[in-house]
Amino acid sequence: MTFKAEADSGVADRVEWSYAPKVGVGPLRFGMTVDEVVEAAQVLGRTRVGDCPRDHAIFSPTWKIEVHRGAAPVPPAVTAYVSQAAGLFCIAAEAVHGPQVEHDGISLVGRDLRELESEEIAHAETVGGHFCYTPEGYAGPDDPGVVMRGQLVGQVLRSRPLFMVPRDGAHTEWDSMPSEEHRHGQSTT
Helix, strand or coil, X not given: CCECCCHHHCCCCECEECXXXXXXECCEECCXXXXXXXXXXXXXXXXEEEEXXXXXXXXXXXEEEEEECCCCCCCCCEEEEEECCCEEEEEEEXXXXXXXXXXXXXXXXXXXXXXXXXXXXXXXXXXXCCEEECCXXXXXXXXXXXXXXXXXXXXXXXXXXEEECCCCCCCCHHHHCCHHHHHHCCCEC
């Protein structure tokens, strides 16, 4: 089954991937090597591997694997980050082209962040559960392995979740976030 958003939302058709906390997303498993990520990501599209800047000496060298859908030059649907010491530790699903991923039945990718917040609140009230806000103020599931990010698509701030485990030398997923993802913030597409 594929997810299709409204035509005016700026969000493309997408495949659905499952998420398992501390295990992985879709065909990608935390701890994979660069070669294993490239092989597994071929189900979505072509890949490009590059080095990440080493902003913090505490972290071992890190690679970025961009996975592109289709032949046209479009932003990567998925960006995976692999640490030399920890393997795959971060998977970012791009708001427009990324696969759809759900958490407790709530779609997380490419959503208007205001609508996602309302749905997270309603879900928490219904099941007697919780949700959390990132330090930037984005609402998301109460799961330390999901770090919600914002991506400006047209005039709407959409969800661009990161699925993570702590990497070498970090205590939390937030501490593990690649510097490129901090800078990604509210980029336009």
